[in-house]
Amino acid sequence: MRLPDWAKKKLGASGGIHAMKAILRKRGLHTVCESARCPNIGECFSKPTATFMILGGVCTRRCGFCSVDKHQSPLLVDPHEPANIALTAKELGLRHVVVTSVTRDDLADGGAGQFALTIKAIKDTISDISVEVLTPDFNGDEAALRLVFDARPDIFNHNVETVPSLYPVVRPQADYRSSLGVLKAAHSDGLLVKSGIMAGLGEDGGEVKATLRDLLEAGCDAVTIGQYLQPTRNNLPVKEYVTPEIFKEYEAYGLEIGLKHVYSGTFVRSSYNAEIFASSR
Numbered sequence: 001m002r003l004p005d006w007a008k009k010k011l012g013a014s015g016g017i018h019a020m021k022a023i024l025r026k027r028g029l030h031t032v033c034e035s036a037r038c039p040n041i042g043e044c045f046s047k048p049t050a051t052f053m054i055l056g057g058v059c060t061r062r063c064g065f066c067s068v069d070k071h072q073s074p075l076l077v078d079p080h081e082p083a084n085i086a087l088t089a090k091e092l093g094l095r096h097v098v099v100t101s102v103t104r105d106d107l108a109d110g111g112a113g114q115f116a117l118t119i120k121a122i123k124d125t126i127s128d129i130s131v132e133v134l135t136p137d138f139n140g141d142e143a144a145l146r147l148v149f150d151a152r153p154d155i156f157n158h159n160v161e162t163v164p165s166l167y168p169v170v171r172p173q174a175d176y177r178s179s180l181g182v183l184k185a186a187h188s189d190g191l192l193v194k195s196g197i198m199a200g201l202g203e204d205g206g207e208v209k210a211t212l213r214d215l216l217e218a219g220c221d222a223v224t225i226g227q228y229l230q231p232t233r234n235n236l237p238v239k240e241y242v243t244p245e246i247f248k249e250y251e252a253y254g255l256e257i258g259l260k261h262v263y264s265g266t267f268v269r270s271s272y273n274a275e276i277f278a279s280s281r
Contacts, residue, residue, distance in 0.1 A: 004241050007266050027084040030057045037067050037231040051098040051271040052085045055111045059102035061173045067231035074106050082121035090126050096275040100134035112144035116151040130154040130278045140178045149189045156186040157194040163207035180218045187219025196224035196270040202239040212254045222261035222277050225250050226268035
């Protein structure tokens with residue numbers, strides 16, 4: 001499909017991108033910004049902000065939308081990673097840190113322990129900082145979720161990614177109801193809860209609105225909605241470029257039904273401008 005003007009974004013100044021990458025490589029860190037080929041990377045790296053991706057750069061699942069490497073063996077868990085992320089966040093002067101990961105079904109706890117250690121390292125290193133985690137589903141394992149909850153992130157984010165009818169194609173190794181269960185568990189534990197979906201994969205407006213209602217019922221405080229953009233030729237094709245007007249309609253609907261924060265637009269991503277919700281909570 002031809003990319004409409006509203007879905008085009010300039011990369012931005014290369015100086016900020018190269019400077020941020022140099023800082024990240026110095027400590028051997030990964031970001032989802034690079035691995036997922038995010039269109040906002042130029043803007044975010046120039047601020048500078050970044051979403052740290054823990055547990056290596058190789059995922060054990062094969063979601064149709066994602067360009068993160070799935071073809072190599074998962075990496076060993078780096079025991080120095082939590083401290084290195086904390087030091088990097090301090091060096092960058094960050095006031096809000098977002099930590100995500102690849103899915104690690106090969107690990108007994110799904111990587112939950114590394115999330116907990118990373119949250120603790122950041123909070124021990126930087127006073128008056130907020131930490132947001134964007135986690136996989138940990139296969140719904142309550143003990144794994146408890147490790148993350150007990151570390152008390154300021155915001156717990158888990159993306160359902162798409163409407164339930166598209167799960168067999170978009171997230172074939174995941175379960176929509178299980179993801180809602182993860183969000184419900186975080187809400188029940190008293191955490192601020194966030195989730196996100198992509199538009200343009202073949203869903204219709206009624207399905208998006210039904211998903212927003214499901215997320216509200218699961219206890220979500222905030223939802224992000226953005227345009228799916230095919231990162232490589234090996235990923236799912238874009239079915240539709242959703243207009244800015246429709247994104248605004250979704251945002252208005254989400255707020256109307258009771259969600260506290262809805263961030264909806266072509267280039268919206270889970271952690272894009274995440275500090276806005278963090279500062280308004």
